Amino acid sequence: MTYKVGILGLGTVGTGTAQILSDPSGRHPLLTELEIAQVGVRSLDKPRAVDVPHSLFTTDLDAIVSHPDLDIIVELIGGVEPARSLILKAIAHGKHIVTANKAVISRHGDEIFDAANEKGVYVMLEAAVGGGIPVIQPLKQALGVNRIKRVTGIVNGTTNYILTRMKTEGADFADVLADAQRLGYAEADPTADVDGLDAADKIAILASLAFGGRIRLEDVHCEGIRHISSTEIDYAEKLGFTIKLLAIAQEDIPENSSDGTPQKLSLKVHPTLLPKSHPLASVDGVFNAILVEGDPLGQVMFFGPGAGAGATASAVVSDILNIAAILKTETEPIPHPLLSCTHQHFCAIAPMEDSVTRFYVRVKTQDSSGVIGQLGTCFGNHDVSLESIVQIGLSDKLAEIVLVTHHVREGDFRAALDSISKLSAVAEISSVIRVW
Numbered sequence: 214m215t216y217k218v219g220i221l222g223l224g225t226v227g228t229g230t231a232q233i234l235s236d237p238s239g240r241h242p243l244l245t246e247l248e249i250a251q252v253g254v255r256s257l258d259k260p261r262a263v264d265v266p267h268s269l270f271t272t273d274l275d276a277i278v279s280h281p282d283l284d285i286i287v288e289l290i291g292g293v294e295p296a297r298s299l300i301l302k303a304i305a306h307g308k309h310i311v312t313a314n315k316a317v318i319s320r321h322g323d324e325i326f327d328a329a330n331e332k333g334v335y336v337m338l339e340a341a342v343g344g345g346i347p348v349i350q351p352l353k354q355a356l357g358v359n360r361i362k363r364v365t366g367i368v369n370g371t372t373n374y375i376l377t378r379m380k381t382e383g384a385d386f387a388d389v390l391a392d393a394q395r396l397g398y399a400e401a402d403p404t405a406d407v408d409g410l411d412a413a414d415k416i417a418i419l420a421s422l423a424f425g426g427r428i429r430l431e432d433v434h435c436e437g438i439r440h441i442s443s444t445e446i447d448y449a450e451k452l453g454f455t456i457k458l459l460a461i462a463q464e465d466i467p468e469n470s471s472d473g474t475p476q477k478l479s480l481k482v483h484p485t486l487l488p489k490s491h492p493l494a495s496v497d498g499v500f501n502a503i504l505v506e507g508d509p510l511g512q513v514m515f516f517g518p519g520a521g522a523g524a525t526a527s528a529v530v531s532d533i534l535n536i537a538a539i540l541k542t543e544t545e546p547i548p549h550p551l552l553s554c555t556h557q558h559f560c561a562i563a564p565m566e567d568s569v570t571r572f573y574v575r576v577k578t579q580d581s582s583g584v585i586g587q588l589g590t591c592f593g594n595h596d597v598s599l600e601s602i603v604q605i606g607l608s609d610k611l612a613e614i615v616l617v618t619h620h621v622r623e624g625d626f627r628a629a630l631d632s633i634s635k636l637s638a639v640a641e642i643s644s645v646i647r648v649w
């Protein structure tokens with residue numbers, strides 16, 4: 214039996230996918246039953262790095278998704294439209310879907326999964342989070358019996374690559390971003406990487422799987438790495454931390470919960486000073502890692518290449534293979550309880566001001582006596598207790614003070630910071646970063 218695959222997009226990931234499909238030797242034998250039947254691209258003239266017959270290429274992607282002979286559509290064009298419309302049209306024509314597109318799933322997953330369930334087809338997205346790392350399937354299957362408490366991930370390869378090279382080489386942000394684009398790690402518009410939006414898409418998908426409910430993307434608090442300077446990276450190092458862009462989804466157990474029952478989820482993406490002893494602290498370069506904490510399993514961490522052609526294609530082709538295996542063997546009607554998305558309700562989300570974390574703050578103040586006392590008083594007035602406060606030097610005749618808080622409520626911290634910014638001795642709040 215041969216299963217016919219239509220690939221939409223032959224860029225970084227599409228090329229890697231076609232390479233694996235065209236070279237099945239030494240891989241799973243079921244690969245020999247897959248055939249690339251059509252390839253949709255924007256430009257027919259572009260040279261391609263993979264040997265696919267030119268007769269299979271077309272710019273008419275609508276014709277691919279409605280072609281009666283195709284079984285599986287692999288969407289690798291990226292972006293929201295026309296990806297969303299093409300996926301929905303393919304589903305309407307009874308095609309199974311494989312996609313690496315976290316942007317479309319995080320925004321339109323509800324209508325896509327509803328349509329797929331109604332039509333009895335699968336939508337597989339292993340490549341959409343963590344590139345080549347198997348994390349979507351494990352969350353759906355192997356970890357499904359656990360009560361998940363928290364998912365913490367380094368889920369954007371581009372920003373991790375940038376932060377790593379800034380730390381190890383003192384490299385310039387713009388230069389390293391250009392390298393990440395050249396290496397095929399970055400999104401078509403790298404703003405999505407740098408401003409944390411890509412990581413927000415990914416944690417929304419992970420949270421939905423881990424906590425069994427739908428997530429509205431606007432409920433994910435999102436900050437990127439643009440404001441992380443080499444100064445902060447150096448100070449973090451001196452304090453025993455490394456800076457990582459973390460995506461976090463965790464149960465929020467309110468102070469007034471009598472039985473410790475979680476009521477809401479906290480969803481956030483932000484740069485974080487991570488103690489060097491934390492399991493995610495040594496995940497460098499384009500590598501991603503996702504730490505899942507649940508009951509009764511405890512901690513489990515998934516680690517591997519989070520972007521790039523071959524790694525991402527590995528996840529894409531594994532999804533194609535899973536669908537082919539199901540088509541070959543399955544007699545039961547779908548939705549399959551472990552492979553399809555059946556939850557309908559939206560998760561309740563905790564407001565960001567109630568989130569509890571530590572903070573690192575660097576301030577420039579007049580170099581006069583009593584300033585440290587004034588800062589301490591302002592924080593104390595807002596229930597923010599300090600773990601450490603040090604004057605680290607003078608710059609431009611101003612004293613530079615670095616402080617780290619204990620775990621505090623975000624809303625209290627922001628109120629304290631507002632009072633501090635109004636102190637006449639404070640010239641500038643140079644940096645604020647959350648601390649694990």
Ligand SMILES: NC(=O)C1=CN([C@@H]2O[C@H](COP(=O)(O)OP(=O)(O)OC[C@H]3O[C@@H](n4cnc5c(N)ncnc54)[C@H](OP(=O)(O)O)[C@@H]3O)[C@@H](O)[C@H]2O)C=CC1
Binds near residue numbers: 274289290399
């Ligand atoms: N790059 C990576 O490491 C990873 C990427 N992803 C995701 O995979 C998807 C693909 O990314 P990537 O391969 O990097 O993207 P690229 O920009 O390298 O490739 C996009 C491909 O889609 C084609 N394309 C785009 N828009 C259209 C359109 N409107 N009509 C026809 N063809 C179109 C392009 O055609 P043409 O070649 O003719 O220009 C190109 O072949 C994205 O969703 C991305 O987020 C996920 C994990 C990792």
Ligand SMILES: N[C@@H](CC=O)C(=O)O
Binds near residue numbers: 343344369372411519
């Ligand atoms: N641009 C993304 C690609 C993979 O999802 C990243 O850098 O992680």
Ligand code: NA
Binds near residue numbers: 341342346
């Ligand atoms: Na993955």
